[in-house]
Amino acid sequence: MTKTRAGGVTNFDAWKHAYAARAENLAVSEVRALFSVVSRPEVVSLAGGMPDVAALDGELIEKAFESMMANRRNYALQYGGGQGDLRLREQIQGIMALEGVHGSVDDITVTTGSQHALELISDLFLDQGDVVLVEAPSYVGAVGIFRHKEAHIEHVFTDEHGISPLALAEAADRLAAEGKKIKLLYLVPNFANPSGVTLTAERRVEVLEICKERKILIIEDNPYGQLYFGKEPPKAIRSLDDSNVVYLGSFSKILSPGLRVGYVLAPPAIREKLVLANESAILSPASFAQMLVSEYLSIADWQKQIVTFRDLYQTKRDAALTAVEKYLPKIQTTRPDGGFFLWLTMPTGLNSKEMLPLAVNELVAYTPGTAFFGDGRGAENIRICFSHPTAENVGVGIERLSRVLNQQIDLLETFGEGN
Amino acid sequence: MAALKVLVLAGGISHERDVSLKSGRRVADALTDAGALAEIKEPDGELVGHLMATRPDVVWSTLHGAVGEDGTLQDLLQLAGIAFVGSNSAGARLAWNKPIAKVLLAREGISTPQSITLPKSSFRELNAESVLAMVGTELGFPLTVKPAKSGSAQGFTKVSEPKGFAKAMIDAFAYCDQVMVEKFVEGTELAVSIIDLGDGPVALPAVEIVPESGEFGYNERYTPGQTNYYVPARLESTVLEEAARIALIAHRSLGLSQLSRVDFMVDESGKPWFLEVNVTPGMTETSLLPQAVLAEGLELSDTYLALARLATKN
Numbered sequence A: 001m002t003k004t005r006a007g008g009v010t011n012f013d014a015w016k017h018a019y020a021a022r023a024e025n026l027a028v029s030e031v032r033a034l035f036s037v038v039s040r041p042e043v044v045s046l047a048g049g050m051p052d053v054a055a056l057d058g059e060l061i062e063k064a065f066e067s068m069m070a071n072r073r074n075y076a077l078q079y080g081g082g083q084g085d086l087r088l089r090e091q092i093q094g095i096m097a098l099e100g101v102h103g104s105v106d107d108i109t110v111t112t113g114s115q116h117a118l119e120l121i122s123d124l125f126l127d128q129g130d131v132v133l134v135e136a137p138s139y140v141g142a143v144g145i146f147r148h149k150e151a152h153i154e155h156v157f158t159d160e161h162g163i164s165p166l167a168l169a170e171a172a173d174r175l176a177a178e179g180k181k182i183k184l185l186y187l188v189p190n191f192a193n194p195s196g197v198t199l200t201a202e203r204r205v206e207v208l209e210i211c212k213e214r215k216i217l218i219i220e221d222n223p224y225g226q227l228y229f230g231k232e233p234p235k236a237i238r239s240l241d242d243s244n245v246v247y248l249g250s251f252s253k254i255l256s257p258g259l260r261v262g263y264v265l266a267p268p269a270i271r272e273k274l275v276l277a278n279e280s281a282i283l284s285p286a287s288f289a290q291m292l293v294s295e296y297l298s299i300a301d302w303q304k305q306i307v308t309f310r311d312l313y314q315t316k317r318d319a320a321l322t323a324v325e326k327y328l329p330k331i332q333t334t335r336p337d338g339g340f341f342l343w344l345t346m347p348t349g350l351n352s353k354e355m356l357p358l359a360v361n362e363l364v365a366y367t368p369g370t371a372f373f374g375d376g377r378g379a380e381n382i383r384i385c386f387s388h389p390t391a392e393n394v395g396v397g398i399e400r401l402s403r404v405l406n407q408q409i410d411l412l413e414t415f416g417e418g419n
Numbered sequence B: 001m002a003a004l005k006v007l008v009l010a011g012g013i014s015h016e017r018d019v020s021l022k023s024g025r026r027v028a029d030a031l032t033d034a035g036a037l038a039e040i041k042e043p044d045g046e047l048v049g050h051l052m053a054t055r056p057d058v059v060w061s062t063l064h065g066a067v068g069e070d071g072t073l074q075d076l077l078q079l080a081g082i083a084f085v086g087s088n089s090a091g092a093r094l095a096w097n098k099p100i101a102k103v104l105l106a107r108e109g110i111s112t113p114q115s116i117t118l119p120k121s122s123f124r125e126l127n128a129e130s131v132l133a134m135v136g137t138e139l140g141f142p143l144t145v146k147p148a149k150s151g152s153a154q155g156f157t158k159v160s161e162p163k164g165f166a167k168a169m170i171d172a173f174a175y176c177d178q179v180m181v182e183k184f185v186e187g188t189e190l191a192v193s194i195i196d197l198g199d200g201p202v203a204l205p206a207v208e209i210v211p212e213s214g215e216f217g218y219n220e221r222y223t224p225g226q227t228n229y230y231v232p233a234r235l236e237s238t239v240l241e242e243a244a245r246i247a248l249i250a251h252r253s254l255g256l257s258q259l260s261r262v263d264f265m266v267d268e269s270g271k272p273w274f275l276e277v278n279v280t281p282g283m284t285e286t287s288l289l290p291q292a293v294l295a296e297g298l299e300l301s302d303t304y305l306a307l308a309r310l311a312t313k314n
Helices: A021-025 A030-039 A058-071 A086-097 A113-125 A140-148 A165-177 A201-214 A268-282 A287-299 A302-327 A352-361 A391-415 B017-033 B047-054 B072-080 B089-096 B098-107 B128-139 B162-173 B218-222 B237-253 B288-295 B300-313
Strands: A008-010 A108-111 A131-135 A152-156 A182-187 A217-221 A245-250 A262-265 A341-345 A381-385 B005-009 B037-041 B058-061 B115-119 B143-147 B157-159 B178-183 B188-196 B201-203 B207-211 B227-231 B259-266 B272-278
Touching (some): A030 A352, A030 B017, A086 A108, A108 A268, A113 A182, A113 A245, A113 A262, A140 A152, A302 A341, A302 A391, A381 A391, A391 B162, B005 B047, B017 B037, B047 B072, B058 B300, B089 B098, B098 B115, B098 B178, B115 B128, B157 B162, B162 B178, B188 B237, B188 B300, B237 B259, B288 B300
Antiparallel strands (some): A108 A262, A245 A262, A341 A381, B115 B178, B143 B178, B188 B259
16 A cells, blocks of 8 residues: 555644634534434434425426426526526515505516525625614524624514514613614514414514614515415515515425525615625526526415415414323423424423434424524424424424423422523 | 455444534545445445445545444344454454443553543432532533543533533433543643554554644644644653553554554653553544545555455455
């Protein structure tokens, strides 16, 4: 065998000296590694916030694909405009109107999922140390972006009626008095990820007023609004104001996250910058995916599909709540009227992040509450996603989770809460 | 010579699945480069049938966690008469159980930090607070708390003061029903890999581990750039020779075969303290054994193929 290399020092990253300071925030984590196990079929995953795409009408998707290839193939396979396909944007207008949101087709920008829209907005508005106000807890993907932008993430007290206007005003005034620049309020007002709670109509008005008075831009992220169980949620905040709100929507939950198509409706000045930023980042959103969505919306009864999703997720939500009541009687849970998630609160002293390896051993996975806070909180919380497993498996997963919790409660009692 | 059919086992239902998959892909790629026919397979309900139907020339397991490291897989392969790279079930069992391995090596005159192993059940009968107070007093702080049977760094905590002791125990019990509390040795962290290419086990150049954060945790192990590795280690040659000697004793006295990695702390006086031995060392891009192989001047692909070929003759 040949000699290849002499000894020396290595850290396996020859470019460590060259990274931007913000790249320091990017590191592997044990929790992320644990999610690798979730893909095993033996494991019931209550972790990832995934829709049940098996409930889609596959034939309709195939028809949409065939129609696209027959009628718009050369457009679908070509670069597109930075703002997105015009026909799709017109169709998006119709979807937004269902929630009282009206805006010019010129003010809509198609993005690679609404996550990309959030990235673009954060890039436009956030300098290091700028404040973003968010719910407590808040969406993990948003927390990740804001953290990467080195923003100050301020969680505002949130209860079963959504973010508290009183706490919002207090936080904004306190931070302003400290000399901080408060740039954004990020909200998922309908069936929030991860808490499942919905902001009441009264609070929407109050939140808007508080932000307008203080010139804080509201980022209203609404991927779940159409997925209600029974009663519709209140109209979007954007329906009340078109200058102080940037509205994000997505096809990930009402159609397919694999297509990665989302959109943002923004006031013209912001929209102008968003389009330029979009072009700068990706030239154009994927034409192929946009046109497939557009064809689907043209030929399919997509509202009927949404009704199918609502019924399905309601059944799963019921299964989840029944299982929590049966197996986890000491655990508090939210009772969402739509969306994908339950938010559990465990007894003091339990740590959901540290419990996760035990849960994986019991063949169930969830997302620890710490993922949804930028300030280290959430150890006593668990997010349960009921949308993806079958209703039966939702129950199985929660029963398995109860075994883990009981073991942990046993350990906690053994070692004491003051450990 | 016909191409060797190697089934690389990787993944599994374990919190180390991700690391195992990375190790498996590295091994399979290196074997393929050397001309072997390497197939990666995750253990599942079809594994036994797959093994019996395909009868690979040799199995190379990079499975971390219980099934891959506690002797179970090795037992099954031995029963099926299928050759595999690495130690047999008896050796794997001894190495997997850290407290047992420490006892056996102490009998060989090897220094290993004072420790105590505490099963979860014992705390139900004894008062936890008083047990931990006594252990803390006797071993002194800092000390380390780790699952008695586990790989990687998960469940490991260095405890500097009594306050964090109970929490560290709860963390470790999340990974194993037995926890080992060990006196912490200040000094230099060192790993000595052993390979046997047919002429008997050889200690490869020792790798000195210097994590930027000061602790060699999960992030430091698997995020490139978080840890500096010195190969060979920047220690006196007499110290390195002593570490190599101990590593070889550990490999032999536990009855290990072909490859292993022995972990040490070298104290300020230059004395190497044995911590544990691993029969399924990590083989990822940042892992220690591949670094030692390269530092020895060997090609990974040639070395892995040689190990696989030799396994068929054992």
